[in-house]
Amino acid sequence: MVDVAIIGAGQTKYGNHPSGLKGMWAEAAKNAFESVDKNFHPSKIDEAFIGSVAFGGSQLGNTAALLTEHSAMKGVPVRRVENACASSGFALRDAWMAIKSGQADIVVAGGIEKMNDLTPERKRFWLGVSGDTEWERLAGLTFPGTYALMARRYFHEFDSTHDDLVHISVKNHMHGLDNEVAHIRKNVSFEKAKNGFMVADPLTLYDCCPTSDGASCVILAADHVVKEFTDDPVWMLSSGAASDNLALHDRPSITQLVATQNAAKKAYNMAGIKPSDVDFAEVHDCFTIAELLATEDLGFAQRGKGGEFSRLGMGRRNEGDICINPSGGLKSKGHPLGATGTGQAVEVFKQLKGTVESSRIVRDAEIGITHNVGGSGATCAVHVFGRDRNV
């Protein structure tokens, strides 16, 4: 079986990006190409997978071929992968399988979203349509509302209050402060986050990720060609993925995401690791409650102990056993839907290579994971990365 490494990764700054879709993608791809240590040229790419949710919501279509044409990859077999907010997490999984299949040696996985070009109405549509439509969206439930229901239920079932979510917001803003590609770079005090503008009770503005533009791009290589491009790759040790019901009422519990649990189980088993082996995790915190639940579903805290985990600051960089969202996560780094999954992998690549801003480095990190969720848990992809090829 072929092993797979990341040899390059790059992205745009997340936020309100001045470029159009083609420009954003070209920028992310160029940054990825230039991050390869040696000998790289886009003509060496065998296959490409590009994640995007709302691309068809803009005027442009045939996304995949359009973007490869405008980033020196014309001719490469390419397709768009769409899986709501987990689009590029699955693009990455598919790229990894393409290499493992023996059909390709160098594969690009990327993602892109231009949210700020959409009218408020279309933005609401493209966000809402990722959840359940028939029972939730058309009845008026928005995404903040969906996660607010989860939070309320969590507080009801377990020893936790909104304060635990506030700690997550404060931590992620702190982590993202020095991240040059982050959307929102500012320190947020506990009081400010606690008393933020109410979006969907109990979630305030500081519990919700921003609406970001952005593109991200990762270059994967088969083990037998890695040495041509770098002596210091990051290995993609495993990929786990799963799906679940879209609507909350179809799930036995709304305080856990079964898709996350199943995806993580597969990814850990394949990589031969336990949750306690993970040094840092890029986690899908579209809302602070999502990070809290993920902390449990990924096995970093016991069930019902996610609140305490947050309260005690156990996910803070270089303080506890694990760093949760060293990039700042979706809350601070931003959430350009289709770009988020491979954007997480960009952070992992840079952390494990030691090329992030020095103030942001997770010390002695050997193993990092990414966790990318589609909808309110309908799909999930978890990937494990390591400095070493074998754990």
Added chain:
Amino acid sequence: MVDVAIIGAGQTKYGNHPSGLKGMWAEAAKNAFESVDKNFHPSKIDEAFIGSVAFGGSQLGNTAALLTEHSAMKGVPVRRVENACASSGFALRDAWMAIKSGQADIVVAGGIEKMNDLTPERKRFWLGVSGDTEWERLAGLTFPGTYALMARRYFHEFDSTHDDLVHISVKNHMHGLDNEVAHIRKNVSFEKAKNGFMVADPLTLYDCCPTSDGASCVILAADHVVKEFTDDPVWMLSSGAASDNLALHDRPSITQLVATQNAAKKAYNMAGIKPSDVDFAEVHDCFTIAELLATEDLGFAQRGKGGEFSRLGMGRRNEGDICINPSGGLKSKGHPLGATGTGQAVEVFKQLKGTVESSRIVRDAEIGITHNVGGSGATCAVHVFGRDRNV
């Protein structure tokens, strides 16, 4: 390297389908499940890839998880693959690679489109957006217009007239007449097709495929599990894919599709066959001129001889060396965008298993191919299938 077989395949009837998206998909999946000779249960599925273009154009989203949930596949890792009209051709490629990667033994590839739910305006948008937008669609060029330009240029460069296209239309309507899943089942005379309502000079109504609803589903299996399900599989011998410029003016020639040529070359090489080894081909005839060009690009006729090929009836079932579009093709069987690629594979499966209507069977067929194009040639996937595991 793992070999890959189709063990089951099914679809809805194409046309104006009475069911919604979930019902259509469930019907196609059920037909595929029931077509497996023995021991199949959807709980055995490891991974799924579902192609769709305009799904987000409807009210529903998070397509992939939504559809697997409603077809007894909940939990399976799944994503939507979007590549304009080649969406499920690429879903099939990705499913094939998933098995070759060793990560999955049973994989579903499918496609779906509900065109007739869209308003005329949205229908025009979702069709048009698959081509180039900035230079073509927004300047008023429609898809029939795009292919009309190719046809006019072809007549200018080579010994051919519109009559050659008429022959293709007549042939495909004849082939589809007894196809129970075809959208348009009627014999069309040469005179009628020649004098049809003008759509985009020189293309008449009879040169253009209809606007169809439909869903299709194919079940792939790894060689080491095939025997559990059937003693008579159809082997997917190879997959080739490529991309090209979106806009016609960026291509050196508009009377050939380089993406088709490159995809075919890769697929033939990998399968170890020549074009003359192909017994029948399901070809992407969104317009009759597209089939004529494909006949050349796939190597069945020499360059410039596609008109003569058609004129002499060389693609008619059981008349020449090869049968082009035994199903009736997009012209007669129909073209539910995202469903077309795997729908072609359904036909190949049934032809090679000998389970099509007896009047439609391609006699002594050993090797069939599918050819699925996205946009006006921006992407293409070509797959080779055989009754035998090795050619």
